[in-house]
Amino acid sequence: MEKELNRLIRQMLRDIEVELTDEFDKNFEREAFFSEAWERRRSPIRQDGHLLVDTGRLRQSISCKMDADSITFSSTLPYAAIHNEGGEITVTAKMKRFFWAKYYEASGSFGRRKDGSLRKDKRTVRLGTEAEFWRLMALMKVGSKVKIPRRRFLGASPEVEEAAKEIIKENLTEYFKNLKNKLEQ
Numbered sequence: 001m002e003k004e005l006n007r008l009i010r011q012m013l014r015d016i017e018v019e020l021t022d023e024f025d026k027n028f029e030r031e032a033f034f035s036e037a038w039e040r041r042r043s044p045i046r047q048d049g050h051l052l053v054d055t056g057r058l059r060q061s062i063s064c065k066m067d068a069d070s071i072t073f074s075s076t077l078p079y080a081a082i083h084n085e086g087g088e089i090t091v092t093a094k095m096k097r098f099f100w101a102k103y104y105e106a107s108g109s110f111g112r113r114k115d116g117s118l119r120k121d122k123r124t125v126r127l128g129t130e131a132e133f134w135r136l137m138a139l140m141k142v143g144s145k146v147k148i149p150r151r152r153f154l155g156a157s158p159e160v161e162e163a164a165k166e167i168i169k170e171n172l173t174e175y176f177k178n179l180k181n182k183l184e185q
Helices: 002-030 080-085 093-107 122-138 158-184
Strands: 062-066 071-075 087-090 145-148
Touching (some): 002 062, 002 158, 071 080, 080 087, 093 122
Antiparallel strands (some): 062 071, 087 145
16 A cells, blocks of 8 residues: 555656646746746847846756756756846856956957948947947946845745645545555455
């Protein structure tokens, strides 16, 4: 009996893993933590792109650890926590060097006419906005704070609890139905 009960618990945990892995992945498509919408970007860079999806590494880093009676979802990326919980980052000298490098990278890509003046095409205008953003970031003083808004993609919520309850209910119903059929035979 104990063996069968452990098998039932493992099955429920596997079903919860599948369901919640899919739901946490859908948060990136919804750009929300279930019904809690993510704050929009203020940066001129990638205004039209999906939030928290640049390379897709954050989305793909979500993993699940299961033991005998529990399941835990997490991400191994160091920046996952600041995006999930929000917070402030202190500007360092190393960050300023990175910002300057990004500025020079963006400003060196401008389209120019034969006389050396900038073209007025969409790409050059966009690069000008991007270069200006990186220049302003590079001019921030060491020790300044950059606010990262909370954009949850993992964690507990009423939706997570409801999904888990539904899976447990379905598994228990099926278990007792099969048990009843065995007893009737």
